[in-house]
Amino acid sequence: QLDSTQTRAKTLAGLGGKEGTVVLAEKQTSGRGRLNREWHSADGGLWFSILLRPAIQPSQVPQLPLIFSIAVADALEKTGAVTCKLKWPNDVWLAPKKPKSKFKKVCGILSEMSAESDKVNWLVTGIGINVNNKIPPALRKQAISLHEALGHKANRSELLVNLLERMEKTYEDFLKNGFNSLRKTYLHRSLLTGKRVTVTELTRTYTGIAESIAPDGSLLIRDKTHKLRAVLAGDITLSSSPLPVRRRGETGDDQGGGENQNPSNISHPPNTPAPNTPR
């Protein structure tokens, strides 16, 4: 039992711990999400953090939760009849493989780093997966466990070994070829693409259609004035209310949904911090 695998891994990072060090807990008493939100981490889940020392620019760090979420989705699907989707920037959502199943959050990823302006000293990526743990009543509308989706308990050690192997492979691929080489795979699993969403950034909230993921990993939103905005950090909720899209003239026909390979006219919010970085 630990307060948080994240805290322990960061201490090890400061003491010169090696790349690839994994801190795993049966249970966390102070598991955390982004912005210090509480992360429920009871017995039976998979709660771990990995210490990495990638030779990348600090601006690329937000791409790591994206690539690791692909590895989590693949490893979870390997356990049985479940389907996974990726919710930008750091969630994996899961549903039993049957018609009309509802997707809910099964995994959250948190990245924290120590960096200089052009160098990452270390990066600690925390992964929390609801495997056989009970979901507390307050979270049941939004969270699901693998046990619940499969209808039986899952083997956590098999899942962990499989996941670590996939993470290593994805990480090597990313270091060699960059995020863009994994972008199509991410888009293929994206929960948000084509959906109406509400974006909450540090200083503003707006609605739009999630159109694609940019080559740098930011989420591209077509807002109601038809402007394409790149979201670097923020919370995204799927909105159920209809979104009035102001058309370009009378003939505009794009309400989103397609993949925009070469987005022009992208607006970046000023002074937006990188996602998942400690504040």
Ligand code: BT5
């Ligand atoms: C995350 O944050 O999703 C990142 C979670 C990272 C947890 C891992 S576990 C190992 C390592 N050690 C740690 O201390 N942390 C990492 P965020 O996107 O901010 O989502 C947090 C929100 O998810 C909360 O505010 C709740 O609404 C919801 N939540 C809390 N516990 C959950 C759970 N077990 N399953 C699904 N949703 C949960």
